[in-house]
Amino acid sequence: MALFTVFLFSFFILHHRVTSDLTQETQALQTFISKLPHDHRYSWNSSEFVCNWRGITCDATNSSVIYLRLPGARLVGEIPRNTIGALSKLQVLSLRSNGLTGGIPSDFSKLSSLHSVYLQNNNFSGGFPASLPNMTGLERLDLSDNNFSGEIPLSVNNLKKLTTLLLQNNGFSGELPSINVSLIDFQVSNNNLNGSIPISLSKFPASAFSGNINLCGNPLPSCNNTNFLSPAPSPALTKPRKQSKKLSAGEITAIAVGSALFVALLLLILLLCIRKKTKTTQQSKQPPKPPLQSSMTDAGTSSSKDEISGAAAAAGEKNKLMFVEKGVYSFDLEDLLRASAEVLGKGSVGTSYKAVLEVGTTVVVKRLKDVVVGKKEFELQMEVLGKMKDDHLVRLRAYYYSKDEKLIVYDFMPAGSLSAVLHGSRGSGRTPLDWDHRMRIAMCAAKGVAYLHVAGKVVHGNIKSSNILLRQDTNRDALVSDFGLNMLFGGLSTPNNRVMGYRAPEVLETRKATFKSDVYSFGVLLLELLTGKAPNQTSLGEEGIDLPRWVQSVVREEWTAEVFDVELVRYQNIEEEMVQLLQIAMACVSTVPDQRPAMQEVVRMMEDMNRAETDDGLRQSSDDPSKGSDAHTPPTETQNSPATVTP
Known part of the structure; x- marks a missing residue:
């Protein structure tokens, strides 16, 4: 009985402490959101459990907040003290793409469990946050596109687990410290840094240091090439050369020859000008060519x-x-x-x-x-x-x-391509492609490819966003173009960077497109719609990484919210749908062809997604997506794609 009493007392004390900790974190988060202007979607209701608030993720026991993700939440102003810093078990912090100002509060140094910090695309200012080097468990730090200034401290070396450090597009100055941690991704471009690049950082490409005009050393040009640093010789050590009072016969001959050559050159230039003018006059008298020709x-x-x-x-x-x-x-x-x-x-x-x-x-x-x-x-x-x-x-x-x-x-499709609409200028005045439009485009493209595979027995061979064209009347319906042309080139056309990002791994070896490789390409297209990133986009991080592998690495680290396009975070109640479409896309980009679903299965999975609206034709369609306009049911596709692409 005494043992049971001790156990009950210990459980009560532990439960009280856990409840007390979560209560303090709840109060800290309410203070944080109440002191900053924000999107109405993040007006957390105090009557609801904190672990159910938008942007908040708790641990498995619901005893502590471990993820705080508020990207594009329209937060404006300085982060109040004793708010985020009170989340003692916080592991992931994402405040990217807001209007936050000022510096990083010093109480961030208490966040010893933090391993990923994303503060890019804000208006933070001041020196390098002094609290960050104290977070010894930090693995990823992104401070890019802010107004930070001052020197990058040598104390960054305290972050022994750091693999990603992104500081580009700020105002950092001074010399780069010798950073000896195991960095995989590093960027300091477009700052005011000077001096020589440390040997420990010379493994990164020149693009990581570009935009710092006074920075030199490998991989940038050598510091020895800056001649303006070499002192001028002392006049006292320079012995004046004795001048000759009259020209020698050789010097007179050289001057005469040089003068003759100069006159000949002038005559040659004049002759060429006259011939060019005559040729231009003759061409202007010829009839113009037909425009297309x-x-x-x-x-x-x-x-x-x-x-x-x-x-x-x-x-x-x-x-x-x-x-x-x-x-x-x-x-x-x-x-x-x-x-x-x-x-x-x-x-x-x-x-x-x-x-x-x-x-x-x-x-x-x-x-x-x-x-x-x-x-x-x-x-x-x-x-x-x-x-x-x-x-x-x-x-x-x-x-x-x-x-x-x-x-x-x-x-002709006057509305243009998905690539142009999705990746066009993202400056002011841009109309973002919203979630419903993206889903409609994805569904229409899926049905088009499914029709090719099942009804036509045709492999597309070149699925990419520039080959998905939009209708002008709604800007929502999409049509698939450039299908079945790979047969004309004896397999695949000459590869380029735009196409390579969509191609299945096996195609790079066999040079033959199949139904399954089309599914892979379509999966990349879905990832492009979800992330807003082009498959060949260099900002994916590690050099040579492709979009599917980048998404897989993000999901594997359990920060899935960082995958999605920031332009989508403004829309309400779509998180579940985005995750569902992400799961479909990841199934399509499986490295093993036989593990990829057939296109008609992809269409069915997309139709089965839990859409709130059912009157826009995105789900519950009575028409089989792979039927032609004559509504005849096509033959069922075999599980394995043919070895050759013969329609």
Whole structure:
């Protein structure tokens, strides 16, 4: 009985202490939020349990606050003392993308459990926070894009576990200290630092130090190259050279030869100017080239309209502009070449032009490069692609094949691409792509790719955000373009940085796209929508890391909230949906192809997401996403993708 009494007393004392600690943390958080202007979503209700507040995460026993994440919460002003500093068990602090000012409170030094601090994109000022070097468990520290100044202290070496230190875009000055901790990611660009880069930091790329004009040493230019630091020789030690009173015969000859060469050079320059003027006058009298043809020639081809037209006349019907469906457009090759043209972009498969015909019709002409198949194979593939008729695909309308030119014609989408809308200028005046729009675009793209796989048995081969085009009427519906063209290049087109970020690991070795590699690319596209980051974006951190691996590393460290685009944090009640879509995306980017879901399964998972609204067509659709416009059910896709990409 006595033992039970002791146990009961100990439990009571422990429970009282835990309850007391959480009560103090609750009061500290209420003081913090009450003293700063903030987004109404973070007006925490004192009647609710603190562990259920937005942005707050407690430990498994609900006895302490361990995560405080308030990114983009519209916080303005200085952090009050005895608020965040009172969260003794805090592990992750994220206050990025707010309007916080002043310095970091000294009581932050009490946060001994803190391992990740994200304070970027605020207006903090003052010197390097003196409290931070006392957090010996700190692993990640991001103070970038603030107004910090002064020297970076040598006491940073106290942070033995530090792997990430980001201080770019501030006003730090003085010399860089020799930091000897095991840093993986380091940035001090665009500050006022000077002197030589320590050997311990020379392993990082030059971009980590750029924007500091007085900084030198490996990997920047050597400090020995700064000649202005070398003292001028003393006049007393410089012996004046005795001057000759008259010129020698050799000097006179040299002057004469030099003068003759100078006159000859002047005459040569004058002659070249006259010839250039004559040539310009002759060119101005020539008739102008047809606009589209002129654009094509400027893009790097030696062919001309006469060559194409002459080849077509010699071959008869063989080189006509071929329409995949009669009665939609009424123009021919000559009309197309006379159209006014504007270059829309240069991709991995060719250059795209916006062509406005004289009759007012606007189309997109894609001029393919490096096509390796013959005329027959080209036409057969165009016939296959021309049969792809779905509301979520950009329609192929016509094509042209000759020895010198291979053209394909699509409908024009004036609203542009997802890439342009998502990654356009994020300055003032920008209209962000909200969550509902992103979900609608993702669903439409998924249905388009699923139709290709199931109904058409066609591998897309080049899924990326610039190939997802938006409708002008709503700016929400998306259409998939540039599908099935990889067959024309004998597999995959020449890789570039934009495409490489979307490609499945196995494709880099086999050079063959499959249904499963399309699923991987679509998963990267979903991650792009969720994070707001392009797959080739250099700000992902470690050099060479791709978007899926970056997201996996973030999720593995249990700070999933840092994954999502800051432009999405302003919207309410979407966290669960974002996490659900993130889980779908991570399944798609599995490194093992057989572990990836089929595209029609991806569509079903997206439709099953718990959407609050059901009247926007995003879920509970009665139409199978992979059915064509004729509503016939396509054959079921086999589990394993074919080894070759034969539609």
